[in-house]
Amino acid sequence: MVQLEELSASMEDYLQAIYHIQAEKQAARAKDIAMRLKVNNSSVTGALRALSKKGYINYAPYDVITLTEKGDIHAKDVVRRHEALRKFFTKVLYVDDAEAETTACKMEHEISRTVLDRMIRFVNFIQVCPRGGEEWIRGFWTHSKQAEPYERCDNCIAECQEHFEEARKAVGDMPRGGILLSKLKPGQRGKIMKIKGDAETRKRIEDMKIPLGAVIDVEAVDSSNNIIKVNVRGYHIALRNEDAENVSVSLYLG
Incomplete structure (x- = not known):
């Protein structure tokens, strides 16, 4: 596994912006980055020079900008952190898209990889666990919107057992090797x-x-x-x- 170098939040924002622009247009230009990050051209030039010196991007004045292999690995890691946080906020906590996006942008630079991995595993777990699933997550959303205790446990258990039995029968018909x-x-x-x-x-x-x-x-x-x-x-x-x-x-x- 590649050991990623520590970069400032600002530098990671630039890598992430270049990654997304490159995915859309095959290469980025300074003006594209400035528009995406809402910063002035002089700030972009300074950041690009710094990233180029560290080996993260291919950059020359007035030319297109692309990520190096090292830059692509780091950019994908930032994107992964952002997407995992945004997914956790929207799919588990039922935060609206705009707030989830803003909060993910702030947290993606600070969250440890151990915590991030646990969050991803948690989201996967509750979506596949027979005691969890989408209904269980929606139950939390309902609970968080009301002041009184949540009192649908008996019904929930019955529904869970019924769903588990249906799933077990379906999986029973699946080939042993998957x-x-x-x-x-x-x-x-x-x-x-x-x-x-x-x-x-x-x-x-x-x-x-x-x-x-x-x-x-x-x-x-x-x-x-x-x-x-x-x-x-x-x-x-x-x-x-x-x-x-x-x-x-x-x-x-x-």
Whole structure:
């Protein structure tokens, strides 16, 4: 695992801005960065020079700006922190999008990787645990909006048992070795059971931060390019269909 260098919050904001602009336009220009971060051109120039000197970006005056391999790794880490925090605020705490975005921007530079990893695991856990799930999260949202104690526990337990039994029957029909990741549809999720293929294939998949036991969410399927876009522990990954054919998962329902 690459050891990331400590950067100031401002420098990380620049890397994140360049990452998003580069994803949209293949390369960034100083004016694009200034507009995105709402800063003046002189501030951008100083920051770009500093990042270039540290080896995070390819930069020359009046030329396009791109991330180096080192810069891309650090930028993706910042984006991961931001997305994990925003997802926690919106999906678990039911904070509105605007406030979640603003708060994530403030916290993404300070949160430790241990706490971040626990948050991601917590979100995954409560969404798949038979005692948790979306209904359980919505129950918290209802509870947080009312002053009196929450009193639907008996009904909730009954609903949970019914849902668990339905899920158990469905999973019982699943092949013992699981199903191929390539068969999952957008919105479905599973737990990675096995990575097949030769040693090179397995290493390539594991290097993309797709380890055994991790929960994987299918975000989109691009059939024309044979790409499956997934989210694993906060990382957004574009996976080739041929690689997805080598990953077996146990499907989570509900």
